[in-house]
Amino acid sequence: MDPESAIPYGRKTQHAPALKEVHILWITAGLGCDGDSVSITAATQPSIEDVLLGAIPGLPKVHLHNPVLAYENGAEFMAPFHAAARGEMDNFVLVMEGSIPNEKINREGYWAAMGTDPDTHEPITIPQWLDRLAPKALAVVGAGTCATYGGIHAMEGNPTGCMGLADYLGWDWKSKAGLPIVNVPGCPVQPDNFMETLLYLLYQLAGLAPMIPLDAALRPKWLFTRTVHDGCDRAGSYEQALFAKEYGSPNCIVKLGCWGPVVNCNVPKRGWINGVGGCPNVGGICIGCTMPGFPDKFMPFMDEPPGAVLSSNLIKSYGGLIRSLRKLTNSTVNQEPKWRHNRPTLTTGYRR
Amino acid sequence: MADIAAPELKSGQASQPAKLVEMNWDPITRIVGSLGIYTKIDFEQRKVAECYSTSSIFRGYSIFMKGKDPRDSHFITSRICGICGDNHATCSVYAQNMAYGVKPPNIAEWIVNLGEAAEYMFDHNIFQDNLVGVDFCEQMVKETNPGVWAKAQKTAAPHAEIHGYKTIADIMTALNPFTGEFYRETLHVSRYTREMFCLMEGRHVHPSTLYPGGVGTVPTVQLFTDYITRLMKYVEFMKKVVPLHDDLFDFFYEALPGYEEVGRRRILLGCWGSFQDPDVCDYNYKSMTDWGRSMFVTPGVVVDGELVTTDLVEINLNIRILLGSSFYDDWDHEETFVRQDPLGNPIDRKHPWNQTTLPRPQKRKFDGNYTWVMSPRWYDKRTGDYLALDTGGGPIARLWATALAGLVDIGYVKSTGHSVKIYLPKTALKPEVEFEWKIPKWSNAIERDRARTYFQAYAAACALHFAEKALAELHAGHTRTFTPFQVPDEAIGCGFHEAVRGVLSHHLVIKGGKIANYHPYPPTPWNANPRDIYGTPGPYEDAVQNTPIFEENGPDKFKGIDIMRAVRSFDPCLPCGVHMYVGDGKTVDVAHSPTFGVPPGMKPGGHS
Numbered sequence: 001m002d003p004e005s006a007i008p009y010g011r012k013t014q015h016a017p018a019l020k021e022v023h024i025l026w027i028t029a030g031l032g033c034d035g036d037s038v039s040i041t042a043a044t045q046p047s048i049e050d051v052l053l054g055a056i057p058g059l060p061k062v063h064l065h066n067p068v069l070a071y072e073n074g075a076e077f078m079a080p081f082h083a084a085a086r087g088e089m090d091n092f093v094l095v096m097e098g099s100i101p102n103e104k105i106n107r108e109g110y111w112a113a114m115g116t117d118p119d120t121h122e123p124i125t126i127p128q129w130l131d132r133l134a135p136k137a138l139a140v141v142g143a144g145t146c147a148t149y150g151g152i153h154a155m156e157g158n159p160t161g162c163m164g165l166a167d168y169l170g171w172d173w174k175s176k177a178g179l180p181i182v183n184v185p186g187c188p189v190q191p192d193n194f195m196e197t198l199l200y201l202l203y204q205l206a207g208l209a210p211m212i213p214l215d216a217a218l219r220p221k222w223l224f225t226r227t228v229h230d231g232c233d234r235a236g237s238y239e240q241a242l243f244a245k246e247y248g249s250p251n252c253i254v255k256l257g258c259w260g261p262v263v264n265c266n267v268p269k270r271g272w273i274n275g276v277g278g279c280p281n282v283g284g285i286c287i288g289c290t291m292p293g294f295p296d297k298f299m300p301f302m303d304e305p306p307g308a309v310l311s312s313n314l315i316k317s318y319g320g321l322i323r324s325l326r327k328l329t330n331s332t333v334n335q336e337p338k339w340r341h342n343r344p345t346l347t348t349g350y351r352r
Numbered sequence: 353m354a355d356i357a358a359p360e361l362k363s364g365q366a367s368q369p370a371k372l373v374e375m376n377w378d379p380i381t382r383i384v385g386s387l388g389i390y391t392k393i394d395f396e397q398r399k400v401a402e403c404y405s406t407s408s409i410f411r412g413y414s415i416f417m418k419g420k421d422p423r424d425s426h427f428i429t430s431r432i433c434g435i436c437g438d439n440h441a442t443c444s445v446y447a448q449n450m451a452y453g454v455k456p457p458n459i460a461e462w463i464v465n466l467g468e469a470a471e472y473m474f475d476h477n478i479f480q481d482n483l484v485g486v487d488f489c490e491q492m493v494k495e496t497n498p499g500v501w502a503k504a505q506k507t508a509a510p511h512a513e514i515h516g517y518k519t520i521a522d523i524m525t526a527l528n529p530f531t532g533e534f535y536r537e538t539l540h541v542s543r544y545t546r547e548m549f550c551l552m553e554g555r556h557v558h559p560s561t562l563y564p565g566g567v568g569t570v571p572t573v574q575l576f577t578d579y580i581t582r583l584m585k586y587v588e589f590m591k592k593v594v595p596l597h598d599d600l601f602d603f604f605y606e607a608l609p610g611y612e613e614v615g616r617r618r619i620l621l622g623c624w625g626s627f628q629d630p631d632v633c634d635y636n637y638k639s640m641t642d643w644g645r646s647m648f649v650t651p652g653v654v655v656d657g658e659l660v661t662t663d664l665v666e667i668n669l670n671i672r673i674l675l676g677s678s679f680y681d682d683w684d685h686e687e688t689f690v691r692q693d694p695l696g697n698p699i700d701r702k703h704p705w706n707q708t709t710l711p712r713p714q715k716r717k718f719d720g721n722y723t724w725v726m727s728p729r730w731y732d733k734r735t736g737d738y739l740a741l742d743t744g745g746g747p748i749a750r751l752w753a754t755a756l757a758g759l760v761d762i763g764y765v766k767s768t769g770h771s772v773k774i775y776l777p778k779t780a781l782k783p784e785v786e787f788e789w790k791i792p793k794w795s796n797a798i799e800r801d802r803a804r805t806y807f808q809a810y811a812a813a814c815a816l817h818f819a820e821k822a823l824a825e826l827h828a829g830h831t832r833t834f835t836p837f838q839v840p841d842e843a844i845g846c847g848f849h850e851a852v853r854g855v856l857s858h859h860l861v862i863k864g865g866k867i868a869n870y871h872p873y874p875p876t877p878w879n880a881n882p883r884d885i886y887g888t889p890g891p892y893e894d895a896v897q898n899t900p901i902f903e904e905n906g907p908d909k910f911k912g913i914d915i916m917r918a919v920r921s922f923d924p925c926l927p928c929g930v931h932m933y934v935g936d937g938k939t940v941d942v943a944h945s946p947t948f949g950v951p952p953g954m955k956p957g958g959h960s
Contacts, residue, residue: 109713158952277550284560
């Protein structure tokens with residue numbers, strides 16, 4: 001057999017990625033809880049090992065530098081971050097997890113730091129890392145609501161003055177590769193939402209996908225255009241004005257504090273892990289954790305949203321009517337046709 | 353990487369002549385949160401001399417929760433932790449239930465117990481075999497102890513016929529990150545156990561269906577079917593994992609005589625109890641002693657192997673928060689919120705109910721203040737000591753307290769007074785099994801890790817019991833999951849629980865219907881705290897300080913694996929950081945752990 005015919009014919013379908021290797025530098029040392037790193041270990045669409053072991057065609061070789069999963073410790077772990085800051089790493093995506101504290105309000109000391117500066121011997125603060133790494137990154141991605149918009153730690157009355165990526169870098173910021181900040185909010189981020197966004201970016205960097213479509217809050221459009229309510233299996237009971245008065249009811253929980261009708265998020269549709277779990281679809285009020293206004297605009301969480309008072313009242317008469325009509329039809333379609341019986345006559349209407 | 357100002361030589365500290373090498377690891381990876389370790393190693397004596405522990409992140413929960421609606425507190429405090437946030441949410445709900453005087457329906461409590469059991473099953477599993485396990489994997493052992501690797505290849509695994517790995521080396525190979533078979537299997541297990549969790553609590557890690565007064569979860573036949581089918585897969589999995597880890601851990605004692613000294617400290621363990629029994633628990637503080645003792649993991653304080661108390665009221669009264677070497681101002685001039693508990697016992701100024709958090713960012717000084725972690729202590733009224741209790745990462749303290757107390761007996765698990773028996777029924781491919789966790793001789797790294805595996809089995813066995821109880825409620829038609837309540841104008845509450853990695857308490861004060869004070873105390877402040885005002889080091893500092901070095905590498909290639917194993921045995925969970933500083937301030941060379949696995953074309957960072 002000559003060497004050429006030994007090459008499988010089908011190989012011509014495979015495209016070499018425009019980038020051979022990409023590093024993912026993942027900072028978890030913002031004001032966060034590492035919940036987004038933990039979350040992505042639950043992803044299966046794709047899983048972290050799918051991406052790292054090259055299970056998906058067309059992707060560049062991915063080197064992940066995330067402190068929760070890294071084999072290396074200390075200097076070994078920090079080396080790629082320092083190398084990237086010195087401009088010695090060509091292709092990397094920066095993932096930020098946790099909100100960015102305002103270090104300008106401190107006279108000395110710091111709110112959050114990662115590693116120690118080789119020259120000053122002082123801890124390196126998160127704003128310093130962003131200043132060093134963001135200009136050199138192919139893309140900057142916010143994982144979870146703390147990094148994207150500030151989140152829980154940026155609540156009113158917080159002492160750290162913390163903020164999201166776009167508050168720090170600017171909403172019009174573009175990477176050296178021309179990408180805006182990519183925000184994947186969620187508290188924590190839904191596992192597959194994050195990994196799928198990362199997959200898209202890797203495709204884009206590999207030259208296999210156009211510019212990632214983002215909404216005004218810099219969220220991937222295909223994940224965040226529809227609302228919680230759009231994907232909620234309890235929207236049917238809303239439509240029929242069946243509102244739960246108490247937690248544990250299978251009906252719509254908007255009167256118990258659910259903000260689903262006005263929150264951009266796909267969780268009731270996608271579930272939390274492998275389609276299991278979620279929020280209002282399983283009896284948990286939506287507290288708006290994917291939103292720039294989270295948490296303050298949704299608190300107190302367990303009170304009925306002001307808008308829901310009006311809309312749920314408006315739907316009462318319409319929903320009541322629809323419900324009774326449907327009840328009628330439902331009882332009809334719950335009856336079998338009368339020709340299905342065991343009597344010695346055929347009554348199906350069949351004629352020879 | 354940094355060399356940092358050498359601490360002042362303190363009188364009374366043993367000083368070693370020369371040969372001290374400063375070794376830094378910052379951050380410590382494969383934990384939750386940012387942890388740094390600064391050490392000085394005496395390579396002649398082959399041990400670590402002294403240790404400082406510091407934390408580098410401050411978020412300010414106790415500050416921004418003030419004035420908020422108390423019903424928001426479980427949603428907010430869940431965000432403290434990204435791997436066991438639900439433990440916070442649960443503990444907060446417990447504290448709120450007490451403050452509001454509400455008792456959830458029984459089925460709601462079984463649902464919470466099932467959710468929390470799934471959290472233990474998931475979290476211990478992923479930490480043990482995807483994070484800690486890497487410290488015991490082929491790649492690591494080859495690099496740190498080639499002699500141990502050679503021995504592992506020749507050592508047959510005693511339980512090979514149960515777990516399928518012929519030699520200890522085979523187990524180590526299976527633990528290699530991402531490429532190892534067992535590593536990938538446990539990652540898969542971590543997913544379906546989180547599905548079990550989501551069935552009960554909605555979302556991992558910040559639950560959507562937990563509320564004071566009950567849960568939003570709808571109890572249906574399908575809910576429990578979906579849970580139990582996954583649980584039985586996990587039960588079968590644990591029948592393999594317990595003997596697998598026993599083989600691996602026993603091998604380290606055998607291969608490295610003296611390994612019991614790694615991470616060893618005095619037996620000072622705290623457990624605040626887990627899994628409420630709804631038949632007893634009414635969340636009334638006045639009966640907390642009784643319902644605390646009915647928990648399916650018994651609360652307790654164990655000092656030098658002796659069970660000092662199992663009384664949650666006594667545990668509560670003796671918690672003290674000392675400022676230690678942390679970046680906070682004292683709160684002596686601030687408001688005293690609670691002078692007496694509902695039983696009339698006096699409440700100390702340094703108790704969490706009375707704490708006011710006053711952060712003061714400042715430069716890190718190892719001879720002064722060097723951390724964002726305060727020093728929680730437990731006041732031992734017998735001796736007047738402020739004990740630096742540790743949690744040992746959770747399981748060792750839970751099993752130890754439960755074993756000594758002799759209170760738990762539900763068939764699936766039984767406390768004997770000196771051990772805990774765990775029964776796992778027949779599964780698809782494996783017969784029934786009974787494991788027995790026996791109180792170990794030491795509180796050290798290996799036994800903390802071993803207890804973690806046994807507690808995974810314990811949690812699964814408890815879940816079998818909870819599922820039976822929940823189904824009985826469902827079959828009896830008791831499907832209401834919520835009890836309505838009113839938020840009082842003035843109230844106090846406290847919740848006690850076990851976060852995955854150990855003791856968890858939430859203390860709440862309500863005034864004018866709003867949060868006047870809220871202080872959560874998770875396990876990591878107990879484990880990772882600095883020297884307190886009495887000079888008592890925190891548990892990490894203490895445990896690392898006298899750890900002997902078994903690693904075969906000299907200073908030039910040193911990875912610090914024995915220190916890593918000591919620290920990780922506590923299952924550090926710091927969405928805040930810890931830095932450790934070791935040494936006596938004598939002649940110091942600064943060196944760095946060599947760069948490993950840095951892709952071609954990149955230079956290692958740091959300097960020397």
